[in-house]
Amino acid sequence: MEDVRICPEHGFYRGESCDTCGYVGEVVIPKDRVERLGKFISGVLRHFPDKFGLEMDENGWVDFERLLRIVSRRYRWANRWVVKALIYSDRKGRYELKDDRIRARYGHSVPVELNDMPEAEEDLLYYGTSEEESVRLLELGIKPVNQTFVHLSTTLEKSEEVARLRTDEPIILEVDARKARDDGIRLIKVNEHIVLAKEIPPEYILREIRL
Known part of the structure; x- marks a missing residue:
């Protein structure tokens, strides 16, 4: 601090x-x-x-x-x-x-919609997690835990930084943001590094990236 x-x-x-x-x-x-x-x-x-x-x-x-x-x-x-x-x-x-x-702008556990924020335009987004957790996410999709939205990163580097707060061996999930958006999933751009979504179903997870 x-x-x-x-x-x-x-x-x-x-x-x-x-x-x-x-x-x-x-x-x-x-x-x-x-x-x-x-x-x-x-x-x-x-x-x-x-x-x-x-x-x-x-x-x-x-x-x-x-x-x-x-x-x-x-x-x-x-x-x-x-x-x-x-x-x-x-x-x-x-x-x-x-x-x-x-x-x-983000991090809510109370119900909010954030309807007045812009939609993200990125084609790819990233979600950092642990190797153990990635198996479950690939099967069930990415859903919020103790928060209203899933927090996605706009860059691979930022997702790694976030993931390393929780694990020494992060796995990065690459998300097809373009297809998700085309299919009606709302992706909210809250700042340069963070995009929010209600959830990311498994069909939009393209691959695991091992660092």
């Missing part, structure tokens, strides 16, 4: 210096607070909005002012400036803030 700092020209960033110009900015959120605040906001937006009386629409949007009040009751130091710093500096594109609304 890294500190969140601010560059006067390029805004909030994480790490020692601005990725764009190298400026060493003032710390806005120290790294220990980045971790605590990030886990809390992600939890509220992905998993338990009802616990805090936060109304979420089918696309995952909630009222930003209401979220701020919830966050500030938990962390008195987390004002509007701090919360926006966390959101805008996030390299993984976890959040989207638009006008007076905010949402998590």
